[in-house]
Amino acid sequence: MFYREAGDFKTSYAEDNQTFxxxxxxxxxxxxxxxxxxxxxxxxxxxxxxxxxxxxLIYSIAAIGLNILVGYCGQVSLGSGGFMAVGAYACxxxxxxxxxxxxxxxxxxxxxxxxxxxxxFGLPSLRIKGFYLAVATLAAQFFLVxxxxxVPWFYNYSASGQISAPERTVFGIPVTGAETAPWAAYLxxxxxxVASALIARNLTRGMIGRKWxxxxxxxxxxxxxxxxxxxxxxxxxxxxxxxxxxxxxLFFAIYLGAIEVGEAFGxxxxxxxxxxxxxxxxxxxxxxxxxxxxxxxxxxxxKNLLVVGLEWPTDLATHLEFIIVGGLIILFLVxxxxxxxxxxxxxxxKLRLWPFPH
Amino acid sequence: xxxxAEGYVTEDGRKIGGVVMEMKNITLRFGGVVAIQDISFxxxxxxxxxxxxxxxxxxxxxxxxxxxxxxxxxxEVWYQGAKRxxxxxxxxxxxxxxxxxxxxxxxxxxxxxxxxxxxxxRQMSAGMVAQAIWKGKAEREEIKNREAVEKVIDFxxxxxxxxxxxxxxxxxxxxxxxxxxxxxxxxxxxxxDEPMAGMNVEEKEDMSRFILDVNDEFGTTIALIEHxxxxxxxLSDRVVVMDYGKKIGDGSPDEVRGNQAVxxxxxxxxxx
Numbered sequence: 237m238f239y240r241e242a243g244d245f246k247t248s249y250a251e252d253n254q255t256f257x258x259x260x261x262x263x264x265x266x267x268x269x270x271x272x273x274x275x276x277x278x279x280x281x282x283x284x285x286x287x288x289x290x291x292x293l294i295y296s297i298a299a300i301g302l303n304i305l306v307g308y309c310g311q312v313s314l315g316s317g318g319f320m321a322v323g324a325y326a327c328x329x330x331x332x333x334x335x336x337x338x339x340x341x342x343x344x345x346x347x348x349x350x351x352x353x354x355x356x357f358g359l360p361s362l363r364i365k366g367f368y369l370a371v372a373t374l375a376a377q378f379f380l381v382x383x384x385x386x387v388p389w390f391y392n393y394s395a396s397g398q399i400s401a402p403e404r405t406v407f408g409i410p411v412t413g414a415e416t417a418p419w420a421a422y423l424x425x426x427x428x429x430v431a432s433a434l435i436a437r438n439l440t441r442g443m444i445g446r447k448w449x450x451x452x453x454x455x456x457x458x459x460x461x462x463x464x465x466x467x468x469x470x471x472x473x474x475x476x477x478x479x480x481x482x483x484x485x486l487f488f489a490i491y492l493g494a495i496e497v498g499e500a501f502g503x504x505x506x507x508x509x510x511x512x513x514x515x516x517x518x519x520x521x522x523x524x525x526x527x528x529x530x531x532x533x534x535x536x537x538x539k540n541l542l543v544v545g546l547e548w549p550t551d552l553a554t555h556l557e558f559i560i561v562g563g564l565i566i567l568f569l570v571x572x573x574x575x576x577x578x579x580x581x582x583x584x585x586k587l588r589l590w591p592f593p594h
Numbered sequence: 595x596x597x598x599a600e601g602y603v604t605e606d607g608r609k610i611g612g613v614v615m616e617m618k619n620i621t622l623r624f625g626g627v628v629a630i631q632d633i634s635f636x637x638x639x640x641x642x643x644x645x646x647x648x649x650x651x652x653x654x655x656x657x658x659x660x661x662x663x664x665x666x667x668x669x670e671v672w673y674q675g676a677k678r679x680x681x682x683x684x685x686x687x688x689x690x691x692x693x694x695x696x697x698x699x700x701x702x703x704x705x706x707x708x709x710x711x712x713x714x715x716r717q718m719s720a721g722m723v724a725q726a727i728w729k730g731k732a733e734r735e736e737i738k739n740r741e742a743v744e745k746v747i748d749f750x751x752x753x754x755x756x757x758x759x760x761x762x763x764x765x766x767x768x769x770x771x772x773x774x775x776x777x778x779x780x781x782x783x784x785x786x787d788e789p790m791a792g793m794n795v796e797e798k799e800d801m802s803r804f805i806l807d808v809n810d811e812f813g814t815t816i817a818l819i820e821h822x823x824x825x826x827x828x829l830s831d832r833v834v835v836m837d838y839g840k841k842i843g844d845g846s847p848d849e850v851r852g853n854q855a856v857x858x859x860x861x862x863x864x865x866x
Contacts, residue, residue: 249740250733438728442736443711443718450701450712457699460661461775462687462715471722519703 239587255437258588272426277419285418290491292532293425294483297432299512299524301479306510307518308440309472310452311361312369315376317505319477321497322350322380323484325390328399331412331489332392339404339411343428343485350481351474353380358473362466365455377506384497400494412489421490428486432479437521439475448472449519480509515565517577526576534561601638604831611639613672614815615660615783620669622655629655630666631839637783642809643817644826646850647836648859653819654696656836657785660817661693662686674782688716692781694772696788696819702761706771709760710746713778714739743778749811750774750804766797770804777808784808786818790825798822802829827851835859 239260246252256262280289302316326346331339357376361369384390391399403413410416411424439445447468450458459465488495495501508531516527535557542553572579601611615637622630630652637643645653658664659671662683671678673689692713701709717739720732747753750770755763760771769789776784789805790798802825808814820826826833827847835843835850837859843850850856 249737249744253736253740435726438726438732439722442725442728442732443715443720444722444725446704446708446712447715449704449708453701453703454699456663457695457701458712460663460683460687460693460699461712461779462684463712464682464684475722 277423280418282418285422287536289422290425292528293429294486294491295512295528295532296525297429298480298483298509299528300432300436300521301476302509303513303524304436305472305476306513308445309448311469313373314370314506315357315373316480316509317501317503318377318380319350319354319480320484320487320505321384321501322353323481324488325384327485327489331402340406343482346485347478347482351478354473354477355470358470361469377503381497381501398494398496401489425486425490428482433521515575517575520577523575523577610641614639614674616672618670620659620666622659622664622666628839633841635834635844637815637817640813640815641831642829644830644833645819646826646833651836652839653836654787657787657819661691661785690782692776692779693785694776694787694789698768698772700760700768700772705757705759707756709771710743710774710778713775716779746774746778766793783815788819790820790822805829
């Protein structure tokens with residue numbers, strides 16, 4: 237009823253190019269933003285932040301990064317856990333080496349360092365494709381985790397081999413360390429998540445995004461119409477790793493506070509991110525959020541339902557949770573291989589015409 | 595040296611300029627197979643130049659040499675009065691040579707508009723940071739090039755499908771979108787590899803009209819490969835005929851039609 241293009245005329249290409257061409261979408265987006273920034277911080281507690289919002293926001297950033305590489309540029313990567321580790325350790329080294337610099341700058345610098353590492357490990361993509369590239373990026377995963385485990389310089393020679401985030405503040409309010417208020421951590425991550433989504437959206441709707449998609453859809457044709465495959469692929473690796481690095485830095489500094497690299501950024505993390513991207517929808521920014529939400533929220537929801545609601549023993553609930561999430565993933569991919577984003581698109585297309593079928 | 599000054603006027607009054615591209619003694623081998631053997635010909639400014647020949651004659655290989663996809667073992671490619679060094683295909687594209695493919699090579703996951711916009715790569719240079727914040731040069735460039743692309747979309751009459759994903763389109767329209775993508779580049783030479791393959795008569799008529807209009811309105815130089823002899827003879831100003839990698843004829847459609855070697859290649863010749 238309200239979801240209509242009719243009567244909403246565009247008179248300039250700038251209007252036609254905007255992210256949400258339909259009025260209803262636009263307002264919904266503003267409402268979500270206002271809710272996220274102005275309402276949620278006042279009503280959330282420690283549990284909600286740590287169990288739901290922080291992992292959701294941080295994984296969303298990482299999923300956006302991986303989606304740019306896999307979904308937009310078509311280069312499969314299993315190294316994202318390793319790249320998150322680069323972000324985390326870069327952030328840690330920066331935080332401890334330059335304690336006076338603002339943490340937000342450290343997080344962005346960590347992203348930039350990860351981008352450089354990503355480009356390095358993206359070099360094989362110029363020669364190999366598909367599954368073979370995925371295997372090559374596995375090397376990044378294992379090498380990076382090994383590196384951070386074995387070279388004591390990275391964890392400042394601490395006895396445990398762990399790294400833990402010292403307290404840092406933004407505008408005088410602590411966002412890392414034990415004193416952090418839940419809302420501060422939440423807002424800090426939210427700013428990064430929103431900025432990442434905006435940047436990713438702008439890149440993917442512009443020329444660079446078209447180059448990535450051209451490489452994804454048909455690399456030979458892309459080269460013949462003038463896409464430099466070297467630049468396109470490496471820029472995708474750089475941008476993707478930038479976001480993943482930021483996510484890794486936030487994951488370490490804000491969310492967990494202290495990590496051990498093999499545990500936090502193992503191969504499981506790479507797979508988790510890849511699942512998020514596939515379930516959410518390849519080649520969609522919204523899909524990255526949807527995939528992260530699905531894989532973060534579903535376990536929390538199930539746990540609450542089984543343990544709190546039905547009062548089952550925790551261990552039984554945990555195992556059942558694995559089975560249910562796994563089953564849902566399979567069911568879901570059979571029903572809609574293009575992910576949540578595609579369901580969303582189809583729903584929107586139907587809504588536009590509703591109540592008429594055509 | 596290249597003779598760029600001289601030109602001629604066609605029967606229908608179009609002015610054909612000097613030579614823009616000259617192939618000199620091109621030989622292309624794949625291992626022991628000689629795909630192109632010692633072929634020379636030129637393409638003049640503003641003309642429609644056809645390359646014809648039976649299957650396997652090396653026509654597509656020739657087009658691939660022009661677009662930089664293959665580098666010939668022997669011979670030189672002269673473009674706009676200078677010898678072209680060995681180049682990557684994307685560098686050739688940057689020089690203003692656009693092409694379409696025998697088997698459609700569109701980007702299936704993108705909309706028609708995005709596909710045609712990819713043709714504008716040569717004209718867009720905003721940096722990554724500018725594109726990330728979508729302000730200043732990036733936004734201006736996007737809108738300016740969108741205007742140019744809309745003209746091409748308008749010209750080829752595909753306005754109604756501009757936001758449709760290419761994967762959903764029927765074959766004939768895909769061919770047209772591919773032509774639009776090549777045209778959007780504002781190429782100095784447009785290469786068409788069998789633009790009418792697999793089309794019915796009406797679609798062929800449409801496509802012929804578009805090719806003539808492109809040449810007429812934008813003055814675009816066109817080199818095309820086509821199997822439909824009626825189309826080739828009607829459209830083209832000059833024709834190169836190839837057979838088994840060799841050039842067996844070159845000249846106006848009428849000359850080629852009367853050439854005994856060409857007739858033999860197409861109709862076969864009695865061996866006694």
